[in-house]
Amino acid sequence: MIISANSKHYQNLNEDLRKAYAKHKKVTIKDVNGQRYIGCGLKGDYNLDIFGTPGNDLAAYMDGPVVRVSGNVQDAAGNTMGSGEITVCGSAGDAPGYAMRGGTMYIKSNVGYRCGIHMKEYKNSRPAIVIGGCAGSFLGEYMAGGIIIILGLDKPRDAEIAGYRFATGMHGGVIYLRGGIPKARISNEVMALACDEDDKKIISQYIDGYCSRFNYDRKDILNEEFVKIIPRSKRPYANMYAYV
Numbered sequence: 001m002i003i004s005a006n007s008k009h010y011q012n013l014n015e016d017l018r019k020a021y022a023k024h025k026k027v028t029i030k031d032v033n034g035q036r037y038i039g040c041g042l043k044g045d046y047n048l049d050i051f052g053t054p055g056n057d058l059a060a061y062m063d064g065p066v067v068r069v070s071g072n073v074q075d076a077a078g079n080t081m082g083s084g085e086i087t088v089c090g091s092a093g094d095a096p097g098y099a100m101r102g103g104t105m106y107i108k109s110n111v112g113y114r115c116g117i118h119m120k121e122y123k124n125s126r127p128a129i130v131i132g133g134c135a136g137s138f139l140g141e142y143m144a145g146g147i148i149i150i151l152g153l154d155k156p157r158d159a160e161i162a163g164y165r166f167a168t169g170m171h172g173g174v175i176y177l178r179g180g181i182p183k184a185r186i187s188n189e190v191m192a193l194a195c196d197e198d199d200k201k202i203i204s205q206y207i208d209g210y211c212s213r214f215n216y217d218r219k220d221i222l223n224e225e226f227v228k229i230i231p232r233s234k235r236p237y238a239n240m241y242a243y244v
Contacts, residue, residue, distance in 0.1 A: 002028045005052065010035040021046055034074070039067060056093075059086055062103070075112070078105050081127070087213050091133065100127040100146065104206075108214045109133040109154075113163070114141050119173060121145030130210050137163030140229075144172040149206050151178045151221060160185065167229055175229040176203055178221070186229070193228045200226075 001024040003016050013035050020027045025046055029038065032052030039048055039059040046065040050058075053074065059067050060079035072090035076098050083102040094112035097105055102125040110133035117138065119127055127146040132153050139162045140148055152161040161177060167190045176199065181192055195203065203226055204218075211218045 001026070002030060005029050005032045005035055007033070008035065010037050010055070013038065014040065017042075017048075039065065059084070062086075078103070078129075081105075083125070089214070094136070097127065097129045097146075097148075100129070101125060102127050104209070105129045106210055106213050107131050107133075110135070111139075112136045114138045116143055116146065116148045117141040119143050119146040119148070121173065128206060130206050132210065132214065132216075134159060135162040138165045138168060139163070140167040140170050140173070140175050141165070142169040142171070143167065143175070143231075146173045147202065147206070148173070148175045149178075149203060150175070151210075153216070153221070166190075167231075170229075170231045171234050172231060174199075177227045177229060179224045181227055181229075189233070190229050190231050193230065195226050195228050199228055 001020045003020060005013050028049040030051040032050055032054050034053060034055040036055035037057050038054050039062055040057060041061045042065050043063040048065055048067045050069045053072050056075045057079050058073050058077040059081060062084050063082035064084045066085045068087045070089050073088050073092050075093040075095055077092055077096045078086050078100050080099045081103050085103055086105045088107045091109040092107050092111045095114045095117055096111050097116045097119055099118040101120055111131050113136040115135050116129055129148045131150045134152055134155050135150055150161055164185050166185045166187060168187045170190050207218050207221050
């Protein structure tokens with residue numbers, strides 16, 4: 001089933017999408033040009049292919065579907081996503097994976113500020129974001145759970161893999177950095193450790209997923225060491241409150 005977004009308002013586009021899913025499991029939307037909230041709240045084993053550039057909050061609160069975007073996405077893709085998968089064949093704007101609770105995001109290239117802010121996990125629900133390029137400032141800000149893997153592929157030699165205020169307020173989860181630590185940019189709330197065998201298995205699993213989606217060679221990606229970033233404390237700001 002193919003839907004043309006053309007110049008449709010996002011409410012009308014989402015209404016067409018829900019009508020299509022009443023009869024089809026796989027839907028393609030073409031000519032997308034900034035429409036917000038596409039797939040917001042979708043639940044079920046659906047597939048959605050998007051051609052163009054979706055606006056803010058793509059697949060927000062999504063629970064189950066598989067979304068693939070053949071291009072870039074704007075801000076807050078995967079906002080509070082519960083489960084499913086989002087693949088972005090380009091770059092993502094600010095705050096992708098905001099408060100993400102489950103599922104996986106594969107982003108081929110770069111992300112903006114505050115990627116993974118407030119990510120969290122519960123029991124077996126562990127969200128993951130794999131970033132092929134570099135990240136802006138505040139990566140993993142206030143992160144409470146989940147996994148972020150940042151690869152720094154094709155970055156200029158003098159560029160940093162992540163911006164300032166890296167992992168500020170992080171109190172859960174783990175961030176894996178390929179090729180080293182951003183110079184003088186890691187917050188005091190976290191520490192860097194060498195990866196153990198369990199870490200390497202996790203990294204390998206997601207690298208396989210990244211390579212299969214974007215046609216990269218896993219050996220080329222794994223030819224550099226990864227560093228593990230974890231929080232020093234589960235309550236980094238406890239001493240700022242009246243009751244601790």
